[in-house]
Amino acid sequence: MWPPKDWTDLKPSMVWLLVVSSLIVVSALDYATGVALSFSLFYLLPVMLAGRWLGYRIGVAVALLCASVWYGVELLSHTVIEPWISLWNGLVRLCFFLLFNHMQSLILEALVKEQQLARTDGLTGAINNRQFYALLEDELARHHRFDQTLSLGYLDVDDFKAVNELGGHNLGDRLLKEIVVTSQKTLRRVDTIARLGGDEFAVILPQTDKAAALKALTNLQSALNKRLKQFPGSASVSIGAVSCHKPELPVGALIKYADELMYRVKRSGKNGLLCEHIEPPNTVIEPRP
């Protein structure tokens, strides 16, 4: 389908077609009009297309091709009296195309890095709050559409402040990273851990009912508590979890429910796990006291 809905998804065959056809059109027009009209800028189009969608190396190859075609057009149309002048100009253009390709790749690389940073938590590498909300919203819609059950866990480190006080902020940071690494190792690949802020995390367990969520989160809790023993103090994790079939709840309500359960665990002595199944029509979200 043309034009594509998402330009980042252009197929390589389509890009090659654009690269070749744009170079043919530009060089034909350049040849036909001679020195009267300048087409210099348009020779950049194939270089830009190739570098953007086919990668740096192919961008270099297309830069070479464009400079050669331009040089050939100049020779064929006899617009240059001295061949060495044409050759010199060709080399200058080649350097310009290569520089353009290089700059474009640097900009694209920086853009990808920026997009990655915008989605992840800088300390732990887990997805951040904003990305978590977006992901959960998509998952809720998907589970509703396919009549499936989703579970959501809300984790908070118990007595984390003491780790910072006893071992320093760096050790506290290490503990937070450990939470993410251990969770990623313990959970399934389809599950996602997010850092919501401070020492609070959430895990999305797709296609998981209450029984399976209880099992997965119990495993996770014991793996985490084992790892937390290496830190000073008596850090552990409290988890609140909800499972919901064919969810119709707004994202915020589901998170609030899991958060409330986690606080119930905290109030009843910490280092525990509470999981509930909720049915959307009967869902009453109790405000946190």
Ligand SMILES: Nc1nc2c(ncn2[C@@H]2O[C@H](COP(=O)(O)OP(=O)(O)OP(=O)(O)O)[C@@H](O)[C@H]2O)c(=O)[nH]1
């Ligand atoms: N090292 C480190 N500490 C952080 C970071 N973000 C927040 N904190 C600290 O995390 C602590 C969170 O405190 P709380 O969750 O209220 O306290 P707690 O000791 O875990 O108490 P309970 O949750 O009631 O068990 C605060 O002392 C914050 O300063 C971080 O990125 N790195």
